[in-house]
Amino acid sequence: xxxxxxxxxxxxxxxxxHFNSNLEEGLSTEEVVLRYEKYGWNQLKFKPGKPxxxxxLLQFHQPLLYILLLAGGIKAILxxxxxxxxxxxxxxxxxxxxxxxxxxxxxxxxSLANSVTTEVIVxxxxxxxxxxxxxxxxxxxxxxxxxxxxxxxxxxxxxRNLQVDESALTGESLTVDKSxxxxxxxxxxxxxxxxxxxxxxxxxxQGKGIVVATANDTEVGQISQSMEKRVNLTTPLTRxxxxxxxxxxxxxxxxxxxxxxxxxGQGESWLYMFExxxxxxxxxxxxxxxxxxxxxxAIGVNRMARRHAIxxxxxxxxxxxxxxxICSDKTGTLTENQMTVQSIYVANEYYAVSGSxxxxxxxxxxxxxxxxxxYFETKFPLGLEECLIAGVLCNDSQLKQTGEDxxxxxxxTEGALIAAAAKASLSQSGLSASKPRLDAIPFESQYQxxxxxxxxxxxxxxxxxxxxxxxxxxxQMINCHDQIVPFERRQIEEAVAMMAxxxxxxxxxxxxxxxxxxxxxxxxxIDTNLIFLGLQxxxxxxxxxxxxxxxxxxxxxxxxxxxxGDHITTAQVIATKMGITKTxxxxxxxxxxxxxxxxxxxxxxxxxxxxxxxVSPIQKLQLVEALxxxxxxxxxxxxxxNDAPALKQADIGIAMGKGGTEVARESxxxxxxxxxxxxxxxxxxxxxxxxxxxxxxxxxxxxxxxGESMTILISALLARDLPILSxxxxxxxxxxxxxxxxxxxxxxxxxxxxxxxxxNPNEPLLTQKLFKRILIVSLFNWILIFGMFEWAKSTTxxxxxxxxxxxxxxxxxxxxxxxxxxxxxxxxxxxxRRKNSVVAKAPILIFGVVTAVILQIxxxxxxxxxxxxxxxxxxxxxxxxxxxxxxxxxxxxxLANFIDPPSxxxxxxISALN
Numbered sequence: 001x002x003x004x005x006x007x008x009x010x011x012x013x014x015x016x017x018h019f020n021s022n023l024e025e026g027l028s029t030e031e032v033v034l035r036y037e038k039y040g041w042n043q044l045k046f047k048p049g050k051p052x053x054x055x056x057l058l059q060f061h062q063p064l065l066y067i068l069l070l071a072g073g074i075k076a077i078l079x080x081x082x083x084x085x086x087x088x089x090x091x092x093x094x095x096x097x098x099x100x101x102x103x104x105x106x107x108x109x110x111s112l113a114n115s116v117t118t119e120v121i122v123x124x125x126x127x128x129x130x131x132x133x134x135x136x137x138x139x140x141x142x143x144x145x146x147x148x149x150x151x152x153x154x155x156x157x158x159x160r161n162l163q164v165d166e167s168a169l170t171g172e173s174l175t176v177d178k179s180x181x182x183x184x185x186x187x188x189x190x191x192x193x194x195x196x197x198x199x200x201x202x203x204x205x206q207g208k209g210i211v212v213a214t215a216n217d218t219e220v221g222q223i224s225q226s227m228e229k230r231v232n233l234t235t236p237l238t239r240x241x242x243x244x245x246x247x248x249x250x251x252x253x254x255x256x257x258x259x260x261x262x263x264x265g266q267g268e269s270w271l272y273m274f275e276x277x278x279x280x281x282x283x284x285x286x287x288x289x290x291x292x293x294x295x296x297x298a299i300g301v302n303r304m305a306r307r308h309a310i311x312x313x314x315x316x317x318x319x320x321x322x323x324x325x326i327c328s329d330k331t332g333t334l335t336e337n338q339m340t341v342q343s344i345y346v347a348n349e350y351y352a353v354s355g356s357x358x359x360x361x362x363x364x365x366x367x368x369x370x371x372x373x374x375y376f377e378t379k380f381p382l383g384l385e386e387c388l389i390a391g392v393l394c395n396d397s398q399l400k401q402t403g404e405d406x407x408x409x410x411x412x413t414e415g416a417l418i419a420a421a422a423k424a425s426l427s428q429s430g431l432s433a434s435k436p437r438l439d440a441i442p443f444e445s446q447y448q449x450x451x452x453x454x455x456x457x458x459x460x461x462x463x464x465x466x467x468x469x470x471x472x473x474x475x476q477m478i479n480c481h482d483q484i485v486p487f488e489r490r491q492i493e494e495a496v497a498m499m500a501x502x503x504x505x506x507x508x509x510x511x512x513x514x515x516x517x518x519x520x521x522x523x524x525x526i527d528t529n530l531i532f533l534g535l536q537x538x539x540x541x542x543x544x545x546x547x548x549x550x551x552x553x554x555x556x557x558x559x560x561x562x563x564x565g566d567h568i569t570t571a572q573v574i575a576t577k578m579g580i581t582k583t584x585x586x587x588x589x590x591x592x593x594x595x596x597x598x599x600x601x602x603x604x605x606x607x608x609x610x611x612x613x614x615v616s617p618i619q620k621l622q623l624v625e626a627l628x629x630x631x632x633x634x635x636x637x638x639x640x641x642n643d644a645p646a647l648k649q650a651d652i653g654i655a656m657g658k659g660g661t662e663v664a665r666e667s668x669x670x671x672x673x674x675x676x677x678x679x680x681x682x683x684x685x686x687x688x689x690x691x692x693x694x695x696x697x698x699x700x701x702x703x704x705x706x707g708e709s710m711t712i713l714i715s716a717l718l719a720r721d722l723p724i725l726s727x728x729x730x731x732x733x734x735x736x737x738x739x740x741x742x743x744x745x746x747x748x749x750x751x752x753x754x755x756x757x758x759x760n761p762n763e764p765l766l767t768q769k770l771f772k773r774i775l776i777v778s779l780f781n782w783i784l785i786f787g788m789f790e791w792a793k794s795t796t797x798x799x800x801x802x803x804x805x806x807x808x809x810x811x812x813x814x815x816x817x818x819x820x821x822x823x824x825x826x827x828x829x830x831x832x833r834r835k836n837s838v839v840a841k842a843p844i845l846i847f848g849v850v851t852a853v854i855l856q857i858x859x860x861x862x863x864x865x866x867x868x869x870x871x872x873x874x875x876x877x878x879x880x881x882x883x884x885x886x887x888x889x890x891x892x893x894x895l896a897n898f899i900d901p902p903s904x905x906x907x908x909x910i911s912a913l914n
Contacts, residue, residue, distance in 0.1 A: 005185055006185055007153075007155045007195065007212045007213075008155070008182070008183045008185075008187055008192040008194050008195050009182060009183060009184070009185045009187075010155070010182060011182050012155065012156075012157040012180055012210075015155045015157075015210055015212065016157070016210060019138055019139035019210060019211075019212070020139065021139040021140075021141065021210060022141075023141065023157060023208075024123070024126065025123065025125060025126045026122060026123030026124045026125065026126070026140060026141040027124055027125075027137070027139050027140055027141075028124070028125055029124065029125060031139070032124065032137055032140075035137035035138060035139065036137060039137055039138055039214060039215070040214075040215060041134045041135070041214075041215065042133055042134050042135065042136040042137070042151070042152055042214035042215050043134045043215055056095060060091065060095055069088070069091055070281075072084045072085075072088040072091070119131070119132055119133070120132075120133050120136065120142055120148070120151040121142070121143040122136065122140050122141060122142055122143070123140075123141040123143070124140070128143065133151035133152065136151055136152050136211050136214055137211065137214065138211050138212060138213065138214060139210065139211060140152075140210070140211040141157075141208060141209075141210055141211075142154055142208070142209050142210070142211060143206075143207075143208055144162065144196065144202050144206060144207040144208070144209065145202065145205075145206050146202055146203065146204050146205060146206070148201070148202045149199070149200070149201055149202075150164070150196045150197060150198055150199065150200045150201070150202065151198060152198050152211045152212075152213060152214045152218060153195065153196070153197050153198055153211070153212050153213035153214075153217075153218045153219060154195065154196040154197075154209030154210060154211060154212065155194065155195060155209055155210050155212050156178055156179070156180050156194050156195065156196055156207055156208070156209045157180060157208050157209055157210060158180065158207060158208040159178045159179060159180055159205065159206070159207040159208075160205050160206045160207065160442075161204060161205035161206070161442040161443055161444060162177070162178040162202065162204070162205035162206060162207040163175040163176065163177055163178065163202070163203045163204040163205055163411060164176050164178055164196055164200050164201065164202055164203065165200060165201045165202075165203050166190070166197060166200040167331055167332075167337075167565075169189075169197055169199060169200055169219065169220070169617075170189060170190040170565040174339070174412065174413065174505070175203050175204070175411055175412065175413075176190075176193060177193065177443070178193050178194070178196065178205075178207060179193045179194055180194055181193075181194060182194065188591060188592065188614060188616070189219065189616050190565050190614060190616075196209055197218065197219045197220070198213075198218040198219065198220045198221075199220045203410060203411055204396065204410060204411055205442070240764060240765035243764070243765070244764075244765050244766060248284065248285070251284070252280075252281055252284045252285065255280065255284070255709075255713065256277045256280050256281050259273070259276065259277055259280055259713060259716050259717065260273050260274075260276075260277045262717060263276065263716055263717070263719070266717075266719055268716075268719055273716070275722070275725075275726070276712060276715070276716035276722060277716075278726050279712050279722060279724070279725060279726040279729060280709060280712045280713055280716065282726045282729045282730060282733075283705060283708035283709045283711075283712055283724070283726075283729045283733075284705055284708075284709045285705070285733070286701050286702060286705050286733060286737075289697075289698070289701055292697050292701065292737070292738060292741045292742065292745070293694060293697070295738075295742050295745055296690060296693055296694050296697060296742075296744075296745035297317045297318065297690060299690075299745045299746060300317040300318075300686050300687065300689070300690035301317060303686045303689075304317070304670075304682070304683050304686045304687075307679060307682040307683065307686065308672060308673045308674040308676065308679040308682070309670055309671070309672055309673070309679050309680070309682065309683040309686075310670065310671040310672075310673055311669065311670050316652045316669035316670055317686070317687050317690050318687060318690055318691050318694065319633060319635075319651045319652045319669070319687070320635060320652050320654075320670065320680075320683050320684055320687035321684060321685075321686070321687020321688035321689070321690055321691045322633050322687070322688075322691060322758065322759055323558055323633050323634070323635040323651070323652065323684060323687075323758065324557070324558060324559065324632045324633045324634075324758045325558065325559045325560075325561060325627050325632045325633070325634050325635070326553060326558055326559070326560050326561070326634075326635045326636075326637065326680065327561050327562075327563050327620075327623065327624060327627070327634060327635070327636045327637070327646070327650070328560060328561070328562055328563070328636075328637045328677065329562075329563060329564055329637055329638040329639060329643055330540075330562050330564035330566055330571060330574060331540060331564065331565075331566060331639075332639045332656060333546075333637050333638065333639060333656065333677055334542055334543060334546050334562065334574065334578060334677055335540040335541060335542050335543065335574060336356050336357050336540060336541055336542075336543060337540060338356070338357035338358050338408075338412065338415075338416075338540065338541075339412040339413055339415065339416040339505075339538050339539070339540055340353075340355070340356050340357060340358075340416055340419070340538055340539065340540070340541050341353050341416045341417065341419070341420035341536050341537070341538045342502075342504065342537060342538060342539055342541065343367075343499055343502065343504060343536075343537040344364070344384065344387060344388075344420070344534060344535065344536050344537070345495045345499065345534055345535040345536075345537075346381070346383040346384045346387050346478070346533065346534035346535075347381070347383045347384075347477070347478055347479050347480040347534070348479070348480060348491060349366060349381075349384075349480060350366070350367045350495075351364050351365065351366055351367060351384060352364070352365055352366075352367040353420055353423060354423075355419075355423060356541045357406060357419070357541075358399050358406040358407060358408050358415050358416070358418075358419045359406045359419065360399075360406070360419055360422030360423055361423075362419075362423040363423060364380070364384070364420070364423055364424055380424055381480070381482065382478065382482035383478035383479075383480075383482060383533065383534060384424075384534070385424065385426070386478065386511065386533050386534075387509050387533040387534035387535075387536065388417075388420060388421040388424050388426055389421065389426060389431060389462070390462040390463070390464060390509040390510070390511060390533055391417030391418070391420065391421055391464060391507075391509060391536060392417060392418055392421045392426060392428050392431050393431055393432070393435060393437070393452055393454055393462050394450055394451065394452045394462040394463060394464045394509075395414045395417060395418060395428075395464075396410055396411070396414065396440075396442075396450075397409060397410025397411050397414035397415050397418065398410060398418070398428065399415055399418050399419065399422075399428075406419070413505070413507070413538065416538045417464075417507075417536065417538075420536065434456070435454040435455065435456050435460070436454065436455050437452050437453065437454055438453045438454060438455050438459070438518075438519050438520075438521070439452070439453045439519065439520050439521040440452045440453070440521065441521055441522070441523065441526075443465070447465070447469060447523065448465050448466040448468065448469035449463055449464065449465025449466065449469045449470060449526075450463070450464055450465060451463045451521060451525075451526050452521075453518070453519075453520075453521040453525075455517075458513055458514060458515065459513075459514040459516075459517055459518060460511055460512070460513050460514065461511060461512040461513075461514065461521065461525060461526060462509070462510075462511050463509070463510045463511065463512070463526055463530060464507055464508070464509050464510075465507065465508060466507070466508065467492070467493075467496050467506060467507075467508045467535070469508075470508040470509075470510050470530065470532070471487075471489055471492055471493075471508065471532070473510070473526060473527060473528060473529075473530045474487045474510055474530045474531065474532040475487050475528065475529055475530070476529075476530075476531045476532065477492075477531065477532040477533075478531065478532075478533065484531065487532055492508075492532065492535070495535060496535065499535065499537040500569075502537065502539075502573060503539055503569055503570045503572070503573025503574065504537030504538060504539050505537065505538050505539065505570075506535050506536070506537045507535065507536050507537075507538075508532070508534075508535055509532075509533040509534055509535070509536065510530040510531060510532050510533055511530065511531050511533055512525070512526060512529060512530050512531065513531070539570065539573070539574075540570075540574075542574055542577050542578050543676065543677060543678070545676060545677070545678040546578065546676070546677035546678055547577070547578050547579065548678065549677050549678035549679075549680060549681040550578055550579055550580060550677070551579055552681045552754060553680070553681060553684065554579070555754065556684065556754045556756065556757070556758065557756070557757030557758040558684065558758055559582075559610075560580050560610075561580070561606070561609070561610055561611070561612070562574070562575050562580050562610065562611045562612065562613075563612045563615060563620055563623055563636075563646075564611075564612070564613055564614075564615070565613075565614060565615060565616075566613055566614070567613060567614065568588050568590050568611070568613035568614060570613075571588060571611050571613040572586050572588050572611055572613075575588070575610060575611045580610050580611065581610055582608070582609075582610045586610055586611055587608055587609045587610055587611070588609060588610070588611035588612070588613060589605050589609050589611070589612050589613070590612075590613055590614045590615075591612075591613070591614040591615040591616055591619050592614065593605075594612070594615065594619050594622070594623075595619070599626070602622060602623070602626050603626040603629055603630060606623050606626045606627055607627075607630060617643075617644075617645055617646070618645075620636075620643065620645070620646040621645045621646050621649055623646075624636055624646045624649045624650050625649060628649075628651070633651050633758075634650045634651050634652075635650060635651065635652045635653075635654055635680070636649075636650035636652075636653050636654065637654040637655070637656075637672075637677070637680070638653075638654075638655060638656075638668075639655060639656035643655075647668045647669075652669045652670060653668035653669050653670070654668055654669070654670045654671075654672060654680060654683075655668035655670070655671050655672070656671070656672055670683065681754075684754075685749060685754055686749075688749075688754070688756075689747075689748070689749040689750075690745075691759075692747075692750065693744050693745050693747050695770070696744045696747070696821050696822070697741045697744050697745070698765070698766075698770070699770060699773055699774065699821055699900070700737075700740070700741055700744065700814075700817065700818060700821060701733075701737055701741060702774045702778075703773075703774050703777035703778045703780075703781055703817070704732060704733070704737065704781060704810070704814065705733065705778075706774055706775070706777075706778025706779075706781065706782070707777075707778045707779075707780070707781025707782045707784070707785055707810070708724060708729055708732070708733075708781075708785070710778065710779070710781075710782035710786075711723050711724060711782050711785045711786050711789075712724065714782075714786070715786070721793070721799055723785050723786055723789035723790075723802070723803060723806050724785060724789075724803060724806060724807065725803065725869075725870060727868075727869055727870070728803065728807060728869055728870070728871070731807075731859065731869060732807065732810070732811075735855060736811060736814075736852055736855065736856070739848055739851050739852045739855060740814060740815075740818055740848055740849065740852045742848060743822075743844045743845040743847065743848035743849075744818075744821075744822060744845070746844040746845075747822060747823050747845075748823070750823070767900075769899060769900035770900050772899050772900060773896045773899055773900040776892065776895060776896050776899070777817060777892060777896055780813070780888075780889065780892050781810060781813070784806075784809055784810055784813055784885050785806045785807075785809075785810055786806075788802075788805055788806040788809045788810075788882075788885070789802045789803060789805070789806040790802075792805040792806065792878075798872060800866075800870055800871060800872035801872040801874065801878070803870070803871065803872075804859075804860045804871045804872050804873075804874060805874065805878055805881065805882055807856075807859075807860075807871075808856060808860060808874065808879070808882040809881075809882040809883075809884075809885045810885075811852065811856050812882055812883050812885055812886050813885040813886055813888075813889040815849055815852070815853075815886065816886045816889040816890060816893060817889055817892075817893055817896075818845075818849065819845075819849075820893035820894075820896070820897060821893075821897070822845050859871060860872065860873055860874055861873045861874070
């Protein structure tokens with residue numbers, strides 16, 4: 001690129017010459033055809049996704065499934081086709097579940113493409129043509145007008161009061177006034193006023209620009225490429241399961257191999273050792289665990305949906321419950337995304353304005369020492385009324401009501417002025433009728449003001465603009481007695497400074513009364529002798545419910561950080577109001593500062609800071625990655641195109657389902673249907689409940705695998721009959737375990753859940769305490785299975801009966817163990833203290849136990865099951881004997897719960913009653 005490195009740095013003429021175009025004529029038809037061949041169509045290009053069959057096959061690419069597939073193959077080779085098909089069926093079910101979870105993957109790129117597809121007016125061969133955005137090529141001259149979506153990246157060449165909404169790309173809530181002047185090369189994306197970027201919207205004015213980038217070369221295209229390069233990170237739960245699975249895989253393979261070799265060395269037949277090895281492998285694998293995990297997560301999804309949080313990817317449920325940091329976008333997430341006048345200064349008086357957004361509901365009252373004083377019920381002071389009238393008449397926007405929602409058609413700042421006046425019963429339609437507009441001077445960046453001329457008994461000019469542009473033109477002002485007095489500049493500057501400290505955007509208002517009638521207006525008319533009316537300060541206010549949600553998250557040990565494209569002063573003020581602080585202070589960093597840091601310095605900044613302002617999309621991504629590098633579990637909220645890469649990178653991306661862009665929604669793991677940050681608190685609570693219930697499920701499932709494995713291993717090494725066969729193991733691990741474990745997933749949240757600090761992200765799935773619990777119960781299960789089998793075999797002489805009694809005794813003991821880790825034990829405790837019903841919180845648990853008992857009766861008493869699983873029917877005495885192990889299981893559960901309480905919050909629930 002000759003003479004310049006970036007388009008915003010170059011002059012308009014340099015850009016035109018570089019692209020060999022013409023300001024008045026545009027490109028020729030022949031040149032457009034050549035550029036299609038060189039640059040391609042103006043649409044994003046992506047790599048083709050994996051075919052469905054490959055995605056399904058990849059579901060089998062899991063360590064534990066390798067063992068099951070191998071075990072099924074061995075059974076098939078040995079001719080045990082029933083066993084083989086049952087084992088293979090388990091693997092297929094797991095694969096289907098996994099495939100279903102990924103069925104809606106990676107649609108964000110397509111959404112990006114749709115977000116920049118629109119119609120556009122271009123100049124070609126001197127003619128204005130309306131074409132679709134895909135037909136644009138670099139060098140095309142594009143005409144922009146109010147309401148247009150910008151179709152490609154443009155270097156602006158001509159502007160007339162052009163204002164563009166770039167909030168979806170930069171995060172800046174205010175519209176940007178555009179110009180054509182060249183800018184320094186280091187100018188940040190959000191400050192490149194001579195550029196218009198694809199996907200943004202023209203809110204006011206007109207302009208002409210030359211296309212400098214299309215398709216993947218645009219800023220939105222760069223975002224899409226960064227998204228495409230991102231791999232879908234696993235959540236903490238899936239990472240822990242992967243590590244657990246690998247460890248279990250190595251252990252099972254090693255143990256099975258040693259067992260097989262030792263058995264052969266002791267003279268056992270290879271057929272017997274194959275059966276023992278397969279039974280050992282199958283017993284060691286918790287086949288029911290993936291299904292239980294999926295069901296538990298699905299229940300969490302349903303609960304969250306009722307609380308306005310829609311989960312798109314199941315593992316995100318647990319990830320959110322374990323979040324240690326929430327990185328929140330400001331505009332539209334923490335704030336209303338609606339400019340609101342909050343303070344008015346007139347005649348040395350400050351007036352507070354209640355209400356928020358563009359709704360006319362609210363009041364204006366005098367404010368002294370931060371306390372409301374005297375509401376104005378009948379007539380407002382003249383100066384205040386004139387200031388509000390100026391804001392309405394010197395205005396090109398309108399408010400629109402849809403149901404109970406109010407929105408602005410035009411500039412958000414002007415919408416705020418109309419809403420403020422409406423709170424004083426000054427309607428835009430009424431004022432416009434009584435003082436019709438005769439002429440206007442639109443806002444221009446070089447003048448920094450707008451002026452309108454209105455008819456009446458005496459024509460009047462109203463002016464609004466920056467403080468600097470108006471105070472130099474004023475020589476009078478209205479005092480508190482509604483009198484015209486000399487202008488006091490110092491007094492106004494002090495008021496401006498005070499309002500600026502509150503993070504308010506301040507506009508000044510003035511008027512000029514004419515003593516003769518005129519129908520035109522020019523800049524000379526307002527150069528001098530203006531009467532200063534007052535100041536109006538506005539801000540995009542924080543959501544009240546979000547403030548409470550942030551406090552709750554912090555109480556739960558979750559850091560909240562603001563990452564925004566807005567100004568640093570505004571961001572700091574909003575953060576202070578919302579309590580987004582660290583050690584009581586708001587430490588803020590700008591994107592420019594981050595751009596000068598290395599990775600180590602960024603990691604330190606993101607740890608210390610609570611506000612990050614004027615950041616680019618890539619820097620948002622870097623901040624999320626820096627937090628993850630420190631072991632944090634990161635939730636990222638956002639609603640714009642600029643948030644998409646960070647949403648994908650975060651452990652859980654949270655998008656606004658109501659007001660967010662389609663790109664953000666498709667990139668996220670979770671959607672907030674009410675666009676309310678407060679719903680995140682509810683989702684975190686449900687996520688923690690899910691993890692708590694998953695821990696209970698693991699604590700219930702693994703001791704059975706441990707007891708089965710010990711039993712089969714010792715029996716094989718001692719060359720004794722196997723107390724339990726591989727197919728019987730599958731029944732226990734799948735049918736019985738799922739029936740009895742699923743009710744744990746329905747358990748409600750425990751008291752004190754959100755008073756606990758976040759878990760250590762590095763805490764393994766199998767903690768030391770949980771391992772000790774599993775070991776103790778596994779030893780009991782081993783003694784139970786082995787002892788019951790040997791006793792029954794010696795007394796009945798029927799190995800099928802012995803195996804059946806061993807299984808039924810194990811299930812009976814499991815019932816006691818299940819009740820001990822559920823919240824039913826708290827119900828019993830409460831009942832004994834006459835607090836409430838025993839089963840009030842556990843109807844599904846009781847249902848699960850009853851269902852499991854019925855299935856076990858069918859398992860042993862139905863002839864078909866006897867043939868399929870090699871079981872035998874039991875008589876009443878044998879059934880009673882099988883129930884005896886329930887008694888010794890009671891002290892075992894007390895010991896296990898002492899070593900490893902089922903949940904800290906349950907412990908809090910009991911202690912709270914004392």
